[in-house]
Amino acid sequence: xxxxxxxxxxxxxxxxxxxxxxxxxxxxxxxxxxxxxxxxxxxxxxxxxxxxxxxxxxxxxxxxxxxxxxxxxxxxxxxxxxxxxxxxxxxxxxxxxxxxxxxxxxxxxxxxxxxxxxxxxxxxxxxxxxxxxxxxxxxxxxxxxxxxxxxxxxxxxxxxxxxxxxxxxxxxxxxxxxxxxxxxxxxxxxxxxxxxx
Amino acid sequence: xxxxxxxxxxxxxxxxxxxxxxxxxxxxxxxxxxxxxxxxxxxxxxxxxxxxxxxxxxxxxxxxxxxxxxxxxxxxxxxxxxxxxxxxxxxxxxxxxxxxxxxxxxxxxxxxxxxxxxxxxxxxxxxxxxxxxxxxxxxxxxxxxxxxxxxxxxxxxxxxxxxxxxxxxxxxxxxxxxxxxxxxxxxxxxxxxxxxx
Numbered sequence: 560x561x562x563x564x565x566x567x568x569x570x571x572x573x574x575x576x577x578x579x580x581x582x583x584x585x586x587x588x589x590x591x592x593x594x595x596x597x598x599x600x601x602x603x604x605x606x607x608x609x610x611x612x613x614x615x616x617x618x619x620x621x622x623x624x625x626x627x628x629x630x631x632x633x634x635x636x637x638x639x640x641x642x643x644x645x646x647x648x649x650x651x652x653x654x655x656x657x658x659x660x661x662x663x664x665x666x667x668x669x670x671x672x673x674x675x676x677x678x679x680x681x682x683x684x685x686x687x688x689x690x691x692x693x694x695x696x697x698x699x700x701x702x703x704x705x706x707x708x709x710x711x712x713x714x715x716x717x718x719x720x721x722x723x724x725x726x727x728x729x730x731x732x733x734x735x736x737x738x739x740x741x742x743x744x745x746x747x748x749x750x751x752x753x754x755x756x
Numbered sequence: 757x758x759x760x761x762x763x764x765x766x767x768x769x770x771x772x773x774x775x776x777x778x779x780x781x782x783x784x785x786x787x788x789x790x791x792x793x794x795x796x797x798x799x800x801x802x803x804x805x806x807x808x809x810x811x812x813x814x815x816x817x818x819x820x821x822x823x824x825x826x827x828x829x830x831x832x833x834x835x836x837x838x839x840x841x842x843x844x845x846x847x848x849x850x851x852x853x854x855x856x857x858x859x860x861x862x863x864x865x866x867x868x869x870x871x872x873x874x875x876x877x878x879x880x881x882x883x884x885x886x887x888x889x890x891x892x893x894x895x896x897x898x899x900x901x902x903x904x905x906x907x908x909x910x911x912x913x914x915x916x917x918x919x920x921x922x923x924x925x926x927x928x929x930x931x932x933x934x935x936x937x938x939x940x941x942x943x944x945x946x947x948x949x950x951x952x953x
Contacts (some may be wrong), residue, residue: 624909673870673929692939714923716944719929723920724913726928730869731917749949750906 571707579605580612584626589666592673593623630667631690638694644702644752648745651694652721656736659729669730704750712752721748776802777809781823786863789870790820821883827864828887831855835891841899841949845942848891849918853933856926866927899949909949918945 583654587596596619616622639650655680658664695714702708724744728734780801795817795916799806813819855861888907892911899905921941924932 565869578794669870673866712947713940714945716940719924720917720941720944723922723924725914725920727920727923731923743910743913744917747909747917747948749948750909750950751946752945753947 570613576605578609578629579614580607580615580622581626581629583631584622585630588623588626588670589663592670593619596623598622608711614730628690630658630664638697644698644705644707645749646744647698648721648740648749651698652676652725652745656725656729656741659725660736665729668726672730690718702720707753709752709754717748717752720751721745765951773802773804774812775811775826776897777804777819778823778826781819782827782860782864785820785823785867786860789867790816793820795819813823824864825887827855835894837898840896841902841904842942843944844895845946846939849922849938849942852919853922853926853938855920857933862926864874867922869927896949902949906949906951914945914949917941917948 567604583601584596586604591597598612598619600607601622603610605612612622612679616625632652637650637654639647641647641650695718697710699714699717713738722745725741726738727737728740734740772869777798780798781793783801784838786799788794795809795816797807798819799809800811802807809819813822831851834847838844856865896905896914898910918941919924922933922938925937926933931937
């Protein structure tokens with residue numbers, strides 16, 4: 560068998576190569592954790608030269624950060640505007656559940672949870688969580704304008720509750736994230752932020 | 757140095773020996789996970805014969821289960837009855853936060869989250885979570901009697917939200933579980949289960 564010709568990620572910056580490197584980085588992170596992550600192996604699997612991976616992402620942290628950003632980007636990219644807080648919260652939570660419910664998402668989240676205190680993956684995870692809370696703020700501002708948000712209700716705490724509940728269910732209980740369950744969760748949380756009376 | 761004389765956990769069933777074995781089991785679980793957990797090492801640290809550990813807990817799973825039960829026992833043992841749902845929820849959550857906020861609790865929880873799907877630690881964790889939700893049901897029944905619980909609000913989902921939010925904050929954000937934060941969380945959740953209007 561002829562060895563496969565490696566592409567150069569530095570020269571040929573087409574999306575497919577970047578996609579491949581980042582996808583294999585997530586897989587490496589999921590299976591080996593940050594400590595065992597091998598750029599050599601990632602380059603091999605993505606059929607790219609190791610040096611060209613380093614040219615684009617000078618450190619392992621930069622590579623992991625880019626891969627996680629890529630994974631979470633889809634979650635925070637879609638800001639639903641359904642006209643109701645209920646619809647918007649369901650719209651926000653759906654891709655989060657899809658991600659945490661997937662094998663890869665679960666594995667990456669496990670790796671993030673397991674990494675020792677102060678590790679760079681943890682910092683990346685925290686920054687990403689912060690990023691994903693931006694859409695929620697947009698949703699909240701619109702809900703406030705519609706009179707659907709109780710003054711003083713903390714959107715960040717709502718994020719903790721919703722994402723925490725999903726994590727708890729998917730990782731610890733290992734129960735399915737069914738549409739019915741998610742709807743019940745959103746309705747419970749919704750009552751918490753609605754104006755009283 | 758004279759080797760320490762080992763105690764026999766089978767014969768001398770005093771609490772201190774059981775306590776020592778279970779405490780070292782939790783530490784082993786936290787540092788090595790279930791896969792790397794060594795009963796030999798636990799016995800050594802607790803200064804007990806390995807055979808007498810096995811006499812009391814015939815399998816590693818039985819030992820780990822007993823240790824986790826011991827750890828979570830304190831959490832579910834205290835059922836607060838403060839006369840208000842707010843006070844009861846704060847009372848319930850305080851030991852959970854204390855546990856998840858501690859290094860050992862955090863490490864054991866990480867081990868539980870990280871274990872592969874279908875592992876026995878996961879089953880143990882699920883059973884234990886189920887156990888700890890019993891006190892919440894007692895609290896809910898009293899809240900219902902006082903008219904503080906909205907019909908249809910799901911206590912299990914409240915558990916997911918509260919414990920999930922605490923996990924999220926302690927493990928992923930690595931932010932402190934301050935009294936102020938916990939109070940805000942309970943107040944948000946409280947609004948979700950209160951009767952409307």
